[in-house]
Amino acid sequence: DQQVKQNSPSLSVQEGRISILNCDYTNSMFxxxxxxxxxxxxxxxxxxxxxxxxxxxEDGRFTVFLNKSAKHLSLHIVPSQPGDSxxxxxxxxxxxxxxxxxxxxxxxxxx
Amino acid sequence: xxxxxxxSRYLVKRTGEKVFLECVQDMDHENMFWYRxxxxxxxxxxxxxxxxxxxxxxxxxxxxxxxxxxxxxFSLILESASTNQTSMYLCASSFDRAIxxxxxxxTRLTVV
Numbered sequence: 001d002q003q004v005k006q007n008s009p010s011l012s013v014q015e016g017r018i019s020i021l022n023c024d025y026t027n028s029m030f031x032x033x034x035x036x037x038x039x040x041x042x043x044x045x046x047x048x049x050x051x052x053x054x055x056x057x058e059d060g061r062f063t064v065f066l067n068k069s070a071k072h073l074s075l076h077i078v079p080s081q082p083g084d085s086x087x088x089x090x091x092x093x094x095x096x097x098x099x100x101x102x103x104x105x106x107x108x109x110x111x
Numbered sequence: 112x113x114x115x116x117x118x119s120r121y122l123v124k125r126t127g128e129k130v131f132l133e134c135v136q137d138m139d140h141e142n143m144f145w146y147r148x149x150x151x152x153x154x155x156x157x158x159x160x161x162x163x164x165x166x167x168x169x170x171x172x173x174x175x176x177x178x179x180x181x182x183x184x185f186s187l188i189l190e191s192a193s194t195n196q197t198s199m200y201l202c203a204s205s206f207d208r209a210i211x212x213x214x215x216x217x218t219r220l221t222v223v
Contacts, residue, residue, distance in 0.1 A: 006153075009151065032210070034211060036214075041120070041216070041217065041219070042216055042217065043115070043201050043203075043214030043215050043216050043217050044154070044201070044214045045214070046211040046212075046213070049210075049211065089153060089154060091154075098144070098156060098159055098169070099156075099212060101146075101153050101154035101155075102153055103151060103152060103153035104153050104154075
């Protein structure tokens, strides 16, 4: 049972444009959400997070939006750069439980 | 700087072999995790540990075991490697289960 879903396995975006990566979840108990970025042959690195008490969190070019009623979160990258090409995973948890990861979206930035 | 180190980047093992994957963290984190990453399946949790000598099954523990004798070290053991265990294995640690985990660089295991 996939509780965290990333329905787009891949996404291509022109350099300089906005990249929008989406994530849906089914467990209404989730109260903390994270995005990780992964390059090939490397471990994932933490990018940005959001608590369920917020609906937006910004860090430089990266913004995460949370829509609790729709059980949906999204990561916006503006402007997109070639170095942003990677696989992006969303993750969620509640209370003090372990993280549950999505299946990932491969983002390719076209120069 | 936070560091999680996995002992091997690439491993090739034969079917039926016993395989040890080692992970060491230098952040004094209580929590350590083993995941595997497969195309289209994302990161799936195999086992985790909240303290020395403590372990709990994740979502896909079958065919694996773990050992945590010291706080900084968490080992994943494949008792009898099979070809369906060919995968990228990722170790992670965290101070708090609920917040960000720090990952090692991964071990690409191929079972032939």
